[in-house]
Amino acid sequence: MLSYRHAFHAGNFADVLKHWVLIECLEYLKQKEKPFVYYDTHSGPGMYALDSDYAQKNQEFKTGISLLWDQADLPKGLLQYCDCIRTQNPDDTLRHYPGSPSIAQALMREWDRLTLCELHRTEHEILSGQFAHDKRSEVWNEDGLNRTLKLLPPRERRGIVLIDPSYEMKEDYERVVEFLQAAHRKFAQGVYLLWYPVVERERIDRLEAALINSGIRNITLFELGIQADTEARGMTSSGMIVINPPWTLKQSIDDGLDYLAKKLEVDGFSTLRSEVLVGE
Numbered sequence: 104m105l106s107y108r109h110a111f112h113a114g115n116f117a118d119v120l121k122h123w124v125l126i127e128c129l130e131y132l133k134q135k136e137k138p139f140v141y142y143d144t145h146s147g148p149g150m151y152a153l154d155s156d157y158a159q160k161n162q163e164f165k166t167g168i169s170l171l172w173d174q175a176d177l178p179k180g181l182l183q184y185c186d187c188i189r190t191q192n193p194d195d196t197l198r199h200y201p202g203s204p205s206i207a208q209a210l211m212r213e214w215d216r217l218t219l220c221e222l223h224r225t226e227h228e229i230l231s232g233q234f235a236h237d238k239r240s241e242v243w244n245e246d247g248l249n250r251t252l253k254l255l256p257p258r259e260r261r262g263i264v265l266i267d268p269s270y271e272m273k274e275d276y277e278r279v280v281e282f283l284q285a286a287h288r289k290f291a292q293g294v295y296l297l298w299y300p301v302v303e304r305e306r307i308d309r310l311e312a313a314l315i316n317s318g319i320r321n322i323t324l325f326e327l328g329i330q331a332d333t334e335a336r337g338m339t340s341s342g343m344i345v346i347n348p349p350w351t352l353k354q355s356i357d358d359g360l361d362y363l364a365k366k367l368e369v370d371g372f373s374t375l376r377s378e379v380l381v382g383e
């Protein structure tokens with residue numbers, strides 16, 4: 104039984120880092136005319152109304168996008184991210200926050216393809232509605248890791264795989280590593296983006312160690328925290344682990360991460376990491 108709804112969290116500090124990294128990678132792949140495929144293993148419903156009861160409950164967007172939205176001095180990468188959110192809010196009032204499938208939908212070209220998976224029936228229905236007329240896309244109501252694995256490798260031989268589970272099931276921490284190993288065997292040149300929450304730091308230490316020992320090379324990690332590690336408060340930090348990052352990615356994120364941490368800090372506190380876990 105799935106109870107997680109991302110609408111409660113849309114646009115929070117974790118979404119900012121996640122979607123910024125995603126946009127950097129999409130834009131990088133677009134530098135070549137050749138088509139590519141975007142796989143989203145845990146898509147969510149696609150778009151979030153920030154005035155909905157869900158989003159209003161804890162107003163988590165106020166820990167993220169709201170703090171950046173109207174800044175005049177954004178570094179280049181964050182400006183690109185905010186511009187993307189702005190295209191979904193044409194009257195310059197922040198009412199909608201796009202999820203990962205909507206971001207990809209907006210940025211990808213007519214000759215690229217999107218493969219989206221969402222297991223929750225209601226979320227899948229909403230997502231399917233949004234993509235009903237988008238001929239580039241296929242939307243699956245199946246386990247996203249199993250389905251994506253069956254679809255790899257893409258005939259285009261170029262692609263991004265976003266793995267963004269809610270980690271409601273604790274076995275997800277192990278499953279994502281197994282998935283990455285199997286997916287990498289089938290599609291070694293793919294760009295893989297794995298999101299993780301820091302709720303219990305030990306789980307992330309184990310996740311990092313498993314990836315470092317997996318035999319997969321070329322792995323970089325970015326993390327942003329707005330509270331010190333503690334198991335008493337829920338998610339305090341979150342990060343993105345990127346396999347085969349575009350060669351420009353680390354510099355782009357490094358150029359804006361300090362700025363982001365300063366803008367999103369809580370009571371003067373923030374932490375960040377930008378590390379190559381495994382070299383090329």
Ligand SMILES: C[S@@+](CC[C@H](N)C(=O)[O-])C[C@H]1O[C@@H](n2cnc3c(N)ncnc32)[C@H](O)[C@@H]1O
Nearest residue numbers: 109145146147202203221222223246247267269
């Ligand atoms: C963190 S949310 C995704 C947010 C989305 N990627 C975004 O950036 O807007 C995780 C989603 O995964 C869905 N989900 C949970 N288990 C799944 C599974 N095994 N396969 C596919 N989707 C799943 C949940 O219903 C939820 O909508």
